[in-house]
Amino acid sequence: MGLFDRLLRRTGAAQTPEALAPALLAHQAAQAGRDARALLDACAFVAVDTELTGFDPRRHALVSIGAVRLSGLSILPGASFSSLVRPPGAVPRDASLVHGLTASGLGDAPEEAAVLAAFLDFVGDAILVGHHIDLDMGFLNAASRRSLGGPLVAPCIDTLRLAMAFEEKRLVAGGRAGEAESLDYSLPALCRRYGLPEFAAHDARADALAAAYLFVFLARKCGRGRPLTLDGLWRAGRTWWR
Incomplete structure (x- = not known):
């Protein structure tokens, strides 16, 4: 596995085109041809966050998806996505206490297939960014498999891992590892x-916007004022993946 692939985890798998919904086929086409040598300033990113009915993608579901688009390391004002999602079952009380969303309040929300299709159209050719993005992708992929025939193929950058790499380097340099x-x-x-x-x-x-600001901050710190490629972003944080 190359350096780039170790940072940008591809969460998709090969599927027969006949089994995929048109929205997922369009998503795969938009994501084709990624160049690890591309400068960050030349890339599109989408920061994403989800709200859930629980933490197990096999038993729980999405209730909300939010996303913010970036051009390079600049957040695009007004370029955002937000939608509630009607879950197939109940919303546990402990989950509702966290995000304030209830089954009755989500009764008129669109179903996950329609929301996912709109979300993938918003993502386009962008790389996904999120904080502890494995959790979000677990639910997005489970929903996409159910509703669209397969998982997403957009690579992902985890701001949690970037932050841990940044802090490790900063504290080691200060003798406080x-x-x-x-x-x-x-x-x-x-x-x-x-x-x-x-x-x-x-x-x-709102959480997606916070993750976008965090990503921009960490990517600039990794670049130290120099142009940085996607592969270079991994190299800058390599202590975390050693």
Whole structure:
């Protein structure tokens, strides 16, 4: 596995075209031909966040998807996506207490197939970015398999891993390596630590915007003022993946 692929995990798998919905076929076509040597400033990114009925993609479901588009390392004002999703079953009370969404309130929301198709159209050729993105992709892929015939193929960058790599390097350089594991790596805590804008928690679009700001901050730190490629982004954070 190459350096680029180790940072940009491809979550998709080969599928027969006949089994895929048109929205997923269009998504695959838009994502084809990625160049690991491309400069970050020449790439499109979409920061994404989801709200859920629980944490197990086999038993729980999406209730909201929020996303924000970036051109290179610039967040595009007004270029955002937000939609509620009607879940196939109940919304547990403990989940509702977190994000405020209930089954009755989601009764008129669009079904996941329609939301996913619209989300993939918004993503286009972009690389996905998220904080602890494995969780979001687990649910997005499970829903896409159910509704569209297969998983997403967009590569993903995890701001949680980038933050851990950045903090490890910073603390090692300062002779305080042991402090890295005790830091709070939650999205709100990192935004406060780095002086980034803070938004309402547990709102998918707001959390996606926070993740976008965090990604821009960390990518610029990795570049140290120099142009950075996708492959270079992995190299800059290589201590985390050693």
